[in-house]
Amino acid sequence: MSLAASIKSRAEIARLAEKWRNEGERIAFTSGVFDLLHIGHVSYLTAIKEKTAATKLIVAVNSDTSVRALKGELRPFVPERERALLLHALACIDEVFVFADKTNKENILAIKPHYYVKASDYDVKTLSSAKYLKSWNGKALTLPMVSGHSTSKLFERIVEKAYIKGMIPQTLQTGYPDKASDGTLLPRRRAVFLDRDGVIVEDCEYLHRLEEVRLLPGVATALKRLNELGYVLIVVTNQPGIGLGYFSHKDFFRVNKKMLSLLSKAGVNITGIYFCPHSKAVGCMCRKPEGELVVRATSDHHLAIRESFFIGDQTSDVETARRLKIKSILVNTGKRGSDKKYAVSPDFKAENLNKAVAWIAACDR
Ligand SMILES: [Zn+2]
Numbered sequence: 001m002s003l004a005a006s007i008k009s010r011a012e013i014a015r016l017a018e019k020w021r022n023e024g025e026r027i028a029f030t031s032g033v034f035d036l037l038h039i040g041h042v043s044y045l046t047a048i049k050e051k052t053a054a055t056k057l058i059v060a061v062n063s064d065t066s067v068r069a070l071k072g073e074l075r076p077f078v079p080e081r082e083r084a085l086l087l088h089a090l091a092c093i094d095e096v097f098v099f100a101d102k103t104n105k106e107n108i109l110a111i112k113p114h115y116y117v118k119a120s121d122y123d124v125k126t127l128s129s130a131k132y133l134k135s136w137n138g139k140a141l142t143l144p145m146v147s148g149h150s151t152s153k154l155f156e157r158i159v160e161k162a163y164i165k166g167m168i169p170q171t172l173q174t175g176y177p178d179k180a181s182d183g184t185l186l187p188r189r190r191a192v193f194l195d196r197d198g199v200i201v202e203d204c205e206y207l208h209r210l211e212e213v214r215l216l217p218g219v220a221t222a223l224k225r226l227n228e229l230g231y232v233l234i235v236v237t238n239q240p241g242i243g244l245g246y247f248s249h250k251d252f253f254r255v256n257k258k259m260l261s262l263l264s265k266a267g268v269n270i271t272g273i274y275f276c277p278h279s280k281a282v283g284c285m286c287r288k289p290e291g292e293l294v295v296r297a298t299s300d301h302h303l304a305i306r307e308s309f310f311i312g313d314q315t316s317d318v319e320t321a322r323r324l325k326i327k328s329i330l331v332n333t334g335k336r337g338s339d340k341k342y343a344v345s346p347d348f349k350a351e352n353l354n355k356a357v358a359w360i361a362a363c364d365r
Pocket residue numbers: 275276277278284285286287
């Protein structure tokens with residue numbers, strides 16, 4: 001049978017189940033989402049025939065609509081038909097169908113299984129559909145799911161690896177469209193790119209401890225003013241401490257989360273955080289003064305790069321801006337431009353972020 005033809009309807013499977021019962025087969029039935037099939041799912045499904053006297057296993061897969069209702073808009077990752085086909089290809093499963101009901105009542109009444117099996121995160125007593133099994137002496141039971149495996153965990157691992165590989169920026173908002181719904185081109189938006197350590201938060205060497213995350217004085221007010229002036233705020237930061245193994249991606253994300261929560265309390269909206277996790281030795285293209293992160297942010301958020309500004313506390317920030325022909329501001333906080341790595345002069349030297357913003361506002365007039 002071809003792959004495409006292998007998924008039957010519930011009615012077809014109900015007729016098949018009746019035939020099986022008449023032939024003396026013992027039928028087990030279970031249901032689930034089975035999104036991003038993993039070893040936990042397969043161990044659970046394989047155990048069903050081993051732990052019962054069942055000779056046939058029928059699986060009902062939640063439809064896409066019902067998964068969205070159960071697990072939110074992001075799910076499922078894999079559409080219902082593909083989830084069903086993957087399960088059907090497993091040796092331990094005999095038939096699969098897709099169902100949209102909220103409960104298994106109709107499934108059970110149609111199939112009349114000898115065993116109704118659910119994963120052990122369900123309590124047998126609370127399986128409301130189990131009562132329908134009584135009229136043909138069916139039995140409800142739960143089987144353990146192997147711990148440590150779940151689709152959510154798998155998804156988190158994929159995302160974390162993608163971050164580590166620098167494949168996705170830590171962007172807080174979805175990308176900004178370049179076209180309106182009627183197809184007209186939207187204007188690009190002006191941005192202010194900001195270094196993080198020494199510009200927004202106090203500069204601590206390899207900052208990764210939450211208790212060390214402190215906003216520099218006046219930063220919230222200054223950034224809020226930039227928001228009011230219509231600038232999109234993008235943080236661009238080198239974090240070689242990750243690549244050197246001094247702290248983890250998780251530590252870095254936690255620091256950002258705290259910084260963002262302090263800023264959002266003050267009404268500041270940061271659109272994205274772009275970071276290079278590599279040490280200098282790697283020679284990557286995302287480490288400032290390379291411009292890759294700024295270019296990526298510009299494309300993700302439909303920014304007008306030439307009308308934007310770059311604020312940093314190091315000459316590498318000024319050099320990044322120079323290479324991209326963005327106006328640069330060196331602030332006298334954090335490293336205070338004392339790194340002397342690049343012989344560059346900024347478009348403006350500001351005592352702090354507040355003064356930098358005042359200069360941007362003046363450029364605007
Ligand atoms: Zn890098």
